[in-house]
Amino acid sequence: MKFSTPQTLEQIASLLGIKYVGAADFPVTGMNEIHVVEPGDIVFVDHPKYYDKALNSKATIVLINKKVECPEGKALLISEEPFNDFNKLTKHFRPFVSASASISPSARIGKSTIIQPQVFIGNHVEIGENCLIHPNVTIYDHCVIGNNVQIHAGTVLGSDAFYYKNRPEGFDKLLSGGRVVIEDNVEIGALCTLDKGVTGDTTVKEGSKLDNQVHVGHDTVIGKKCLIASQTGIAGCVVIEDEVTLWGQVGVTSAATIGKKAVVLAQSGVSKSLAGGKTYFGSPADEARVKMKELANLRRIPELLKQKNQQ
Numbered sequence: 001m002k003f004s005t006p007q008t009l010e011q012i013a014s015l016l017g018i019k020y021v022g023a024a025d026f027p028v029t030g031m032n033e034i035h036v037v038e039p040g041d042i043v044f045v046d047h048p049k050y051y052d053k054a055l056n057s058k059a060t061i062v063l064i065n066k067k068v069e070c071p072e073g074k075a076l077l078i079s080e081e082p083f084n085d086f087n088k089l090t091k092h093f094r095p096f097v098s099a100s101a102s103i104s105p106s107a108r109i110g111k112s113t114i115i116q117p118q119v120f121i122g123n124h125v126e127i128g129e130n131c132l133i134h135p136n137v138t139i140y141d142h143c144v145i146g147n148n149v150q151i152h153a154g155t156v157l158g159s160d161a162f163y164y165k166n167r168p169e170g171f172d173k174l175l176s177g178g179r180v181v182i183e184d185n186v187e188i189g190a191l192c193t194l195d196k197g198v199t200g201d202t203t204v205k206e207g208s209k210l211d212n213q214v215h216v217g218h219d220t221v222i223g224k225k226c227l228i229a230s231q232t233g234i235a236g237c238v239v240i241e242d243e244v245t246l247w248g249q250v251g252v253t254s255a256a257t258i259g260k261k262a263v264v265l266a267q268s269g270v271s272k273s274l275a276g277g278k279t280y281f282g283s284p285a286d287e288a289r290v291k292m293k294e295l296a297n298l299r300r301i302p303e304l305l306k307q308k309n310q311q
Contacts, residue, residue, distance in 0.1 A: 001177050001199040002030040003093055009061065009075050012042070015092060016085045021067065022075025028061055031089055033219065035237055035255070036200040042089065044082040083165050087175045090199070094177035097123050097141070110147065122158070128184070140196060146184035152212070155192040157182070161218030161236060163198055174198060176218065183207075183224075189214065195236070205242070217254065229266070241276060251283075 009026035013019065029040030034050075037043045037059035044063040045054035054062050055071055063077040063085060070076050079085045103109075103121045110129035115121070120138045127133070128147035137151050140158025151157070157180045164171040178197025182188070183205045189212035194202055197219040204210070208226040216222065217236035224242040228234075232246050235254035240246075244258050247266040258264070259276025269283030282291035 001032060001090075001094060003028070006040075009077070012061075012089070013077055016077065016079065016088060018080075018085065019078045020076060021070050021078065022061075026061070026075045030199075031086070031093070032059070032199045033197075033237075034059075036197075036219065042077070042086075044079075044086040046082040083172065083174065087173075090175040090177040094142075099123065104141075116153075134190075140180075142178075143180045143182075143196075145182045146186070146206070148185045149182055150187045151182075152188065152190040152192075154190050155188055155194075157188075157194050158196045159193055161195050161198045163218065163236070178202065178219065180204075186210075189230070192216075211248075223260070244276075 007028040008024060009020050009022050009028060010024040012028050027040060028042060031042040034043055034054060034057055037057050039058055039060050041059045042061040042063055043054050043057055043059035045051055046065045051068065060074050061077060062074065063079055063082045065079055065082050067078050099122060104123045104125065106123045107121045107125040109127045112129055113127055113131040115133050116135040118136045119133050122139060122141035124142050125139050127145045130147055131145060131149045133151050134153040136154050138156045143158045160176045163174040176196050176198050178199050179201050180194050180196050181201045181203045185207045186204050188210045191212055192210055192214045194216040195218040196202055200219050202216060202218055202220050204222045205224045207224050208222050210228045211230040213231050214228050215233045217234055219236055220234055220238040222240045223244065226240055226243065227245045229246060229248040231249045234252045237255045238252050239257040241258060241260040243261045245263045247264065249267045250264050250270065252270040256270055257273040259274060261277050262274050263279040264270060264285060265279065265281040265288060268281050268285040271284040274280055274285065279288040280286060281288040
């Protein structure tokens with residue numbers, strides 16, 4: 001998430017009521033998660049296990065719960081609760097604004113786009129030209145939709161990320177201030193859900209097609225000309241490269257990458273990154289030929305045991 005107006009380190013620290021390490025006028029231009037940070041971004045870290053990763057990331061401002069040596073060219077925000085303070089920043093820079101109509105006056109809709117009855121379009125949504133939005137679609141604030149996009153009935157774009165911190169008293173929710181970005185010539189089936197990024201974008205790139213009842217988690221990127229079949233569930237922060245096919249009921253774990261032109265067969269479970277250009281099957285997913293041989297050998301176990309007993 002980039003701020004509409006650049007801030008300074010002192011301004012952010014004052015907003016949060018915390019101390020800082022660095023020049024008062026150190027520039028702060030946004031906030032983001034560790035995997036998508038850029039110079040000028042704030043990233044938060046609240047566990048020693050991840051200090052080095054945050055301090056050595058591209059982020060130039062680190063919201064941290066311990067005063068540590070500050071790397072050259074960076075600044076620190078010292079907080080007792082970085083998780084909570086990150087939420088405060090999301091609330092401040094991307095506040096929830098109650099809708100005053102089913103189509104917000106601040107939404108921009110391109111020419112020749114058809115909006116069917118009972119569609120909700122939130123604040124600052126952008127929809128391109130020649131799109132067709134079917135009944136009962138919900139498009140949350142700040143979503144961006146390109147040209148020639150079709151979205152079928154009951155789909156939700158921009159629901160919150162499934163992201164919680166486990167505390168003794170219960171789960172604390174990390175607030176979502178990101179977007180969903182749908183590029184040109186995409187079709188999304190009925191009853192799909194695409195969660196917004198926590199602070200970045202959940203993206204479906206040009207020409208991809210999603211079947212009915214597909215779930216896409218926060219900050220996931222689906223490449224160009226992908227086919228995602230019904231009941232597929234994709235966790236957060238996944239990268240699906242161009243021309244990938246995921247058949248029905250595939251499940252993909254968070255932060256995995258599926259390489260270009262890979263095919264994952266139905267009911268497979270992707271538990272790690274997969275190289276492109278191959279066909280996969282099973283749970284955990286492996287190359288289909290290998291998995292099929294394993295299954296064939298498993299079927300032979302009763303026969304082999306019987307032979308052994310007869311010897």
